[in-house]
Amino acid sequence: MSSSSTPSCITSSTLTLFSDWSFCNGCGLPPRIGTAKNDDETTTTDDLINDDNSCMNKQQQQTTTTSTRKKLLICRKCKTAAYHDSACQKIHWAKGRHKYECKKLSVALQPLRDISSSLPSSNSSYSNRRRCLWWWKHLGQKDLIDCNKIWKFSSIRWNRDEEYLDAMDGFQKALEPIMKIWNENNQEIILSAKESSSSSSSSSTTSIFGIQLARKLLFCAYCEADGNQPDSSRSRLAQCISILLQLRNFECGSFDDNKQQKKNHDIITPLLNDAWMELMFSYEDLPELRKITYHVAHMAIQSGKGRCEWNDPMQRPGYMAKFDAVGISDSNNNDCSADNIMSLPYILPEQHPEWCRILENNWKDIKAELSVLLLQNNNNNINRNTMMTSSSSSSTWGRVGCGNRGSGSDDHRVVSSGDWTEYVLFGTGAVSYTDDDAPVTKRLLKRYVADAVSLAESGGGEIIFSKLAPHTHIDAHCGPTNFRLTAHLGLTVPNNNNDDDANGGGECKIRVKNSWYYWETGKILLFDDSYEHEIRNDTDEVRIVLLMRFWHPLLRNEKRQLELSEARRQKEMAVEKRYHPPLV
Ligand SMILES: [Zn+2]
Ligand SMILES: [Zn+2]
Structure with missing residues (x-):
């Protein structure tokens, strides 16, 4: 924080309730492309207000003007639901059961x-x-x-x-x-x-x-x-x-x-x-109040503008790293700051680091080793079941977050149905400290993805085979920090089947912030897990990816350990503050 930053006065109009509405709660679609902004007023009903306090950032304003999307109208009573018009509102009120939650939300x-x-x-x-x-x-x-x-x-x-x-x-x-x-x-x-x-x-x-x-x-x-x-x-x-x-x-x-x-x-x-x-x-523990977390985040960010790296209400930072904007081309956008470059929830394939290509080219070898590990695990389980004695070689696959891995130790809590298991290659809880269990994969990783291996070995991440059983749902959650990104190399990817119903039944997909993405066999999917994300495997098949956390490319080498120890220190301090009353 530079001492030159002068704090500005915060007034009641600076803090508006969340207004960054992307979808209509009635029909689930984004705002309509409209002709004139004035049209909004004609559709305002008694129960809806036109939200004029929206505090969009530049990028969003641009999208709004180029496509001239009409703003959604907001439920006047609770201000937590947005609609195209009163018809959409009626749908949400009755079918979406908003009538049961509106008052509760309003009070909360x-x-x-x-x-x-x-x-x-x-x-x-x-x-x-x-x-x-x-x-x-x-x-x-x-x-x-x-x-x-x-x-x-x-x-x-x-x-x-x-x-x-x-x-x-x-x-x-x-x-x-x-x-x-x-x-x-x-x-x-x-x-x-x-x-x-x-x-x-x-x-x-x-x-x-x-x-x-x-x-x-x-x-x-x-x-x-x-x-x-x-x-x-x-x-x-x-x-x-x-x-x-x-x-x-x-x-x-x-x-x-x-x-x-x-x-x-x-x-x-x-x-x-x-x-x-x-x-x-x-607000996070009760599903019916959960969406208020966005409002809190929105206000927190508004009130702290320029004072922290946290810039998106879809993040819940435990610790946010400070990046250097040095070396980033700003030819596309004059207002380019480290902030809006950092706020990419999903990284397009053409922006992937070079090592992604190398892993993609070798996915078949990696999958072959995965298959052996899966087979061994099955044999172990069979041995245990038939001999009824405790096997000397314990199961190598464990539930995600249930071992004593340093990072992501709460991960198992977000599994709302099904089963999420892992085989740890690098990081706390690694199954083997030699390369014998997956020689090709480990050698590839060590040689080309040092940014992931070093993060895992310093306790700030992990490299695992991540396996989702059929019909597993991982609830929406946020990673604790932005100093790392997450890569998934698709190894066993279920076939999507959209026939089941209109709500995307029969698909295997991941939502990061507001968009859904699909894995592809032999392809890498890259995202920032500090953004809210959720996973649904609604197919009858298993999904397995090679999951790698790696240092954010914009975090310079010499700053990495510093950021990691600062994140640890703040985590310890948070516990200290919570259980020790201030004396005066
Ligand atoms: Zn609608
Ligand atoms: Zn309402």
Whole structure:
């Protein structure tokens, strides 16, 4: 983060609910190609609003103008569904069962509306924007002292055995005054950004108290989430985010001292990230609320523009690497930045690295070795079953994510049906540390795909034979980082059969971000798994690919280990933050 980046004020209109709609929820099709933009208004019904706050990036705007696609209309009640027109809306309401989820979604979205409305409106004057600190104005000195006292006492209890629940009660009690102000005054304060009684206090005092408060709110939200109180957890996170965003506004130009500003900025940004991330995850477990994660991601990205590498609501970054734009041709696009080059979810074959061609040319040899490994596994299983004794050579194929592989250890959770197994060639849990199990494949990999072997051996990835049983579904999920890409070399690819039904039954395919792709035997499919992806094998056949994670080509050699250890450090810190209450 460069110190020259000046934070800009965030207003209620900066943060809009998710508006990057790609498909109609009624018919599943993209926006229609229209003639004039004005047509939208004529089709707006009582229940639909025309979303004018859409915050598209340049690229999308271009596609919109060249093909003049009409914007979709958005369900006025929940703002989480988009339609071509009221006919499509009716389909979704009845057949799509939106009538059962609309209200639920609307209620669950409230914390996001609260965050947005806690910010000053864009037309309030600069000084009003600065003074708009709801928590600071209404929180008395006594409240703050009491809060700290109870918090400290509860932290001590937290560290004793068996007193977690009492400690959590204490944390909640300590934050009661804040909750009260939030519930009672939120709207009111925003409307009347009048002279603050505490405007005399210095910027740094405000920032210090604000940051302390935000830390407590975040920790309490963690406790509540783990203690199965999702609603209070979300409300807590909304307060935390609102405070941090306001602090950031408060800082706009309020420090002559650039160093102090940068220091606060460096504290606020990661805290804000953690809070957005936790809010996002709070919607992930319930399938009916899952789509709200996009709204959270969208707002988080809007509020953090230019401050992080995370730039797409279809990502859930645990850690995002910073790439250098050096050496990238920008002849096609003058606004070319590292950001939009990085945001490729799927890499076209003509952009594949050279080694892809080499593996593709040798796919038959690789498949021959795979066949031997499959046969051995079957024999092992037969031996075990017939002799009823524990075989000395344990099964070499394991469920993905169930071994003790360092990366992707949660992978098995996303398998909603069927079976997903792996044979690890390189990486934690590798079956053999010699080349004997798959000599040709391993030699090819070592010689030509060093970027994948080195990533696997440093614990940041793996090279496996990945086998999907018939009718296996892997639910939508995101990889934790963008410093690596994923390659699949198709070895056993089922025949697609589109006859079953219109919803793509009988196909074997992968969705990355918004598009579906198909494997081909002997061909490589390349994607960035930090984007949401899901896999459906709806055929009666097995699908096997050689899966390779490799260092992102734009990540320079000398930066790789640095990025990997930084990602590890942040992962450890995340655990630390979640289970250790802040002291003040
Ligand atoms: Zn439609
Ligand atoms: Zn709705």
